[in-house]
Every structure is written in structure tokens, then in C-alpha cells.
Amino acid sequence: MDKDDLPRYTPYDEQSAWFRQRRRRRQVFRCIILSLVAYATYLHFNPKPVYTRVEPATGSLSIEKLQADYAQCSKLRSKPQDPSGPRDRNARWNGGNATLIRNTTIWTGEPVDGEYSWQHGDVLLEYGLVSRVSNHIPNTELPEGCVVQDGSGKMLTAGIVDMHSHAGDSPLPETRGGTDDNEMSSDTTPYVRSLDAINPLDPQIQVIKSGGVTTSLILPGSGNVSRLDE
Secondary structure, X not given: OOHHHOOXXXXXXXXXXXXXXXXHHHHHHHHHHHHHHHHHHHHHHOOOOOOOOOOOOOOOOOHHHHHHHHHHHHHHHXXXXXXXXXXXXXXXXXXXXXXXXXXEEEEEEEEEOOEEEEEEEEEEEEOOEEEEEEOOOOHHHOOOOOEEEEOOOOEEOOOEEEEEEOOOOOOOOOOOOOOOOEEOOOOOOOOOOHHHOOOOOOOHHHHHHHOOEEEEXXXXXXXXXXXXXX
């Protein structure tokens, strides 16, 4: 049998070549993956330095700024004054007659020997303002039409400012339908206003006034926050 008569192996040779090409592609792909992993590892353990710009120093302290700070401190230590200046009448004066409260016990608000002091005397109110305080104000020095109130056995103080009240929002008598002091739709409700819920005809407002309260800060409630201090 001649050599030419032997069976050909070309299909097998071609298949072997295909496997070799596939093996080379795998090797190249593995090299790329390994290179990427090595680069990521390098970046992880050797991060790129972050450069921060440092501004140059501006110099020593400013004497002008120091003097301005001293002036501000002195201003804060000084007793504040009425920005409108001395008044001869209250802007809310309703036109009523002057009133003298005679022989009453006046709370001065000034401590004496560690205790608040009380003084006996007369207090004259004109145009909605306290115009005079004295041990005794004779009738001859009273303005025309002055109303005299006997304060014997009574105490006279400045108007009480109530910093926490729900008057009008939680009116009397207290009912489920009339109480509107707590907004329970959320834990915090900074948008809630007492003005939107207050009842100006609440009878307890007159009771509060009779106890000497002249200013009352009416607050809305907010969930359980208001219930903690009630």
C-alpha cells in the first residue's frame, strides 16, 4: 500500500489547532484578570495621596477686631434700655381715669438679706403706666377724676408672665370635642399654631386674669411631648 493510500488525519489536525487557539485565548483572558486584580490590590494598599491646599497665614491678631470684641462684651454687660425712650403713656391705654391703690403691700422684686422685700405704700397709675410709688400720696396731689382703691390687707405685684399655658386650646369645660392642644398626627409638629385652635371665649382666661396673670404664652401640644409636663 502506498503512502497516498493511507487515511488522511486532516480533521483531527484541524480540531487540535482549534483547541490550541482556545487555550491561548483562555491564557490571555486569565492574564488580563490577574492584572486587574493585582492593580486593584495595589490601589487598595497604596491609595493615591490627597493633597490639601494650605492657605498662607494671615498674620498676627487684629487690634481693631480685639477692640470691637471688647466693645461688644461691654454692651452685653450693660443694662438694656427701652429703645423707644421714656414714655408718658401706654400705647394700649384705653382712656380710663387715673387710679390710686392706697395702703397696699407692694412686692418690689428686689432681694434684701436673701429674701424678697415687701413695702407698704401707695401706687398711682396714669395713662396706663405706673407714674408714682410712695409711702403716702395725699389726695391734694391726685389728678382730677382719680379713682381710689383701698389695698389694705392685699398684695400688689407686677403682672405675672405665664411662660407655659394651654388656655384657650384646652378650654373649660374640658371635652373631647373642644380640646385642641395636642396634635396627634405626628411625633413632632412644628407647623402647628395655637392661634389656629384658640377659643377666645374660654372662661378660664378670665380666671387667669383674676389671679394676676397679664401675659400668657399659649403653646400647642405635640403628641406625647406636651403630656409629659401636664
